[in-house]
Amino acid sequence: MSSRVTGISLKKLKKYKMLYLMLIPGVVYLLINNYAPMFGIIIAFKDVNFAKGIMNSDWVGLKNFEYLFKTEDAYIITRNTILYNLVFIALNLVVAVALAVLLYELKNRFLPRLYQSIILLPYLMSSVIIGYLVYSLLSMETGLINNTILPLLGRGGVMWYNDPKYWPYILTLVKIWSTAGYLSIVYFAAVVGIDHEYYEAATLDGASKLQRIFKITIPLITPVIIIMTLLQIGRIFYSDFGLFYQVPLDSGVLMPTTNVIDTYVYRALLKNGDIGMSSAAGVYQSIVGFIIILISNYVVKKINPDNSLF
Amino acid sequence: MLTGNEQVDLIVTGGTDFSRQVAQGQLLPLDDLLQTHGQDITKAFQPEILEATKVEGKIYAIPSIRDFASNTNVLMRKDLLDKYNLDASKVKTLDDLDPILETIHKNEPNITPLGKPGASASIVDRILENSWDILGDYIGVLDSLDDLKVVNLFETPEYEKLIKTARRWYEAGYISKDAATSKESAVDLIKANVGFGVIQKGKPGALAQTEQRVNTKLELINLGKQITSTTNITAIMLGIPSNSKDPERAMMFLNLLNSDRDLINLIDWGIEGKHYVKVGEKSIDFPPGVNATNSGYNMRQGWMFGNQLLSYTWVTDNPDLWEEMDQYNRESKKSAALGFTYNPSPVKTELAAITNVVRQFQSGLENGALDPEVNLPKFNAALHAAGIDKVIAEKQKQLNEWAEKNNKTGS
Missing domain, CATH: 3.40.190.10 (Periplasmic binding protein-like II)
Structure with a gap:
């Protein structure tokens, strides 16, 4: 990356003027959509009074942040958010890459497209619908598992929605089912882009299928894997609200294992609708996410500078 | 907005x-x-x-x-009461419901004896708001309607008794095991012929209006006199x-x-002649050929x-509904704190944490899914940790200031 341009001279500006011109719409979009709203960060530090307006509302320092750290829930929701996301990132990666490789190995021309559509479908479903699909399996009185499957195995019903201990598994399963398909398509595109000659050469040298996968495919899509993973790590402090709120059907009993930062904030502010406090949660999540992405990018850069994001 | x-x-x-x-x-x-x-x-x-x-x-x-007042009603299907020769008029307290619910549960396996009054309300929800002055948000309620003392609802013996009743009904199978997560109300269940009864908020005309909705005859039992608190008026x-x-x-x-x-x-x-026609002095009905589904404005x-x-009153309602309503409002038991509106903003940090605790326990306890012996103490411990004492103290302080300014005293 030593040839990177540093500083803009007038000559270069002239030379690349069409390119700069083409840059403008993108930059304007970024400014309006991503930078202008950052002004809203000040809301997190104010006691917003609509009669006075945002600018004239009183400053309250960090008071809006207090509720996030006040009780032992703070520990539970932070732990849940981070651990769930770590598990999701790791499992999604493994499952999605495996799916991508399997799709590529199919010799038939049409089957991969069919399979792609099928595994993508859950990703396009609203979490409310997913919630009720799960409910049709787990409902304690009318669900498929309690009424058909468990009796077949000679076992009694399980109170799924009253027992938090099952939910880390249920949620992980649902999450992988709904997002791995989407990620696998990204990886599939990367695998398809690999030059055939590598494989032909490897086959001539007598490499087995597994060897070809682990020595050619995986190393060559590593940059894509790292970018996708870094992007997800940046959002490790955010959680899939629909998954944690809709899928357990907002069952309070399950909160020890289903409450995450986003659902905590939603529940806390549902009644009082305080925008200062909700902005505080957003600011907190963005700052931690920003720091985490800087750290992980730094680590990647240490290991292999070419694979880092910036 | x-x-x-x-x-x-x-x-x-x-x-x-x-x-x-x-x-x-x-x-x-x-x-x-x-x-x-x-x-x-x-x-x-x-x-x-x-x-x-x-x-x-x-x-x-x-x-x-x-209606500026409300009381607690129990509504039950008349056809099933008659079928098993059950006398609803004998019901004076919640405990009197047990034999009726038991008969229905035993003989009608497809029917859930007791449903929820609303999609996200618990089985006993309506009893809470018609027995206490909830002072706006349930977090700190009046100990009694005549007294300006704020207490923690979830620590009162009455609340404990109530959720023990709910637990008993849950374990006996009178309440659906899915009640805490289901969004189905008793009205939905009765309409689909899989429900029987509900504990509901009463007001004049409630019986006729609910019968309209479920399309079957119901029997109504009043449990307790109507009360009026600020919340009834400002709702x-x-x-x-x-x-x-x-x-x-x-x-x-x-x-x-x-x-x-x-x-x-x-x-x-809507428009007279198009969406309704007059039948008599005060009552109205659908015009010929129009019904609830094709009216366009209903x-x-x-x-x-x-x-x-x-x-106007609908033809299915008592034509003197509004006179009845007026009387109901006048005769209600007024809370000593009537006129007090609480401002939660000084304790909003605590309330945010408390709301999460309440969401964790309330529905499970009030629908019988959680054992009160274990979980009620846990619930209250979590409420104390989240700062309910500070909220109650703040509420009491505002209430005292209000009472002083308005010369109100508990009797």
Whole structure:
């Protein structure tokens, strides 16, 4: 990356003027959509009074942040958010890459497209619908598992929605089912882009299928894997609200294992609708996410500078 | 809508939304406007009712005129009561329901004996709001209606007894195992012929209106006398947002909503001859060929707009419904804190944490899914950790200040 341009001279500006011109719409979009709203960060530090307006509302320092750290829930929701996301990132990666490789190995021309559509479908479903699909399996009185499957195995019903201990598994399963398909398509595109000659050469040298996968495919899509993973790590402090709120059907009993930062904030502010406090949660999540992405990018850069994001 | 600072001239508000909007300066004080453009409103109300909506001496919104009191009802299907020769009139307390529920549970395996009064309300929810003055949000309630002492509802012996009853019903199978997560109300269940009864909030006309909805005959039992607290009155109101461009005209319209019979009936029922026809002096019905599904204007939400006493009654209702309603309101047991509206903003940090605790335990306990022996102490410990004592102290302080200013005392 030593040839990177540093500083803009007038000559270069002239030379690349069409390119700069083409840059403008993108930059304007970024400014309006991503930078202008950052002004809203000040809301997190104010006691917003609509009669006075945002600018004239009183400053309250960090008071809006207090509720996030006040009780032992703070520990539970932070732990849940981070651990769930770590598990999701790791499992999604493994499952999605495996799916991508399997799709590529199919010799038939049409089957991969069919399979792609099928595994993508859950990703396009609203979490409310997913919630009720799960409910049709787990409902304690009318669900498929309690009424058909468990009796077949000679076992009694399980109170799924009253027992938090099952939910880390249920949620992980649902999450992988709904997002791995989407990620696998990204990886599939990367695998398809690999030059055939590598494989032909490897086959001539007598490499087995597994060897070809682990020595050619995986190393060559590593940059894509790292970018996708870094992007997800940046959002490790955010959680899939629909998954944690809709899928357990907002069952309070399950909160020890289903409450995450986003659902905590939603529940806390549902009644009082305080925008200062909700902005505080957003600011907190963005700052931690920003720091985490800087750290992980730094680590990647240490290991292999070419694979880092910036 | 107000958070987005949209242009609105009249907005439906009430309950905790109302106190928040007042605290955040989103509603205009209406006292001056009432004098200049709202004389009919002042005439339409009993003075004590409008008085009760005041926050720090000012009126911020006008309640719609409707039931300003509520009591606890039990509604049960008449056909099933008759089939098993059950005498509902003997029911005086919740415990008296047990034999009836047991008979239904034993003989009708496809029927859930007791359903929820609303999609997200618990089985016993309506008993709470009709037995205590909940002072706006349940977090700190009046110990008794005659006394200005704020206590933690979830630590009262009455609450414990209530959730033990719910637990007993749950374990006996009278309540669905899915009650805490299901969004199905008793009305849905009864309509689908898989429900039997419900503990509901009562008001004049409730029986006829529920029968309309479930399409079968019901029997009603009153459990306890109706009460009036500030919450009953401020539950549904119309206010003028502070960003209204023309508050004077908004007030004129509000004035008409409380005095103009034609306007009220237009909003409540639609166009005469097209959406309804008169049958008799006060009653109306669908015109020939029109029914609930093809009417095109069948909101039945008259309780939201202005003076409901001016509207016609539906043919299925008692034609004297509004006289009955008026009497019901007058005869209700008034809370000692009637007129006190609580401002939660000084303790909003604690309330945010408390709301999460309540969401974790309340529905499970009140639908019987959680064992009270273990979980009620846990619930209260978590509430204390989240700062309920501070919230109750703040509420008590505001209540004392209010009482002093208005010369109120608990008797």
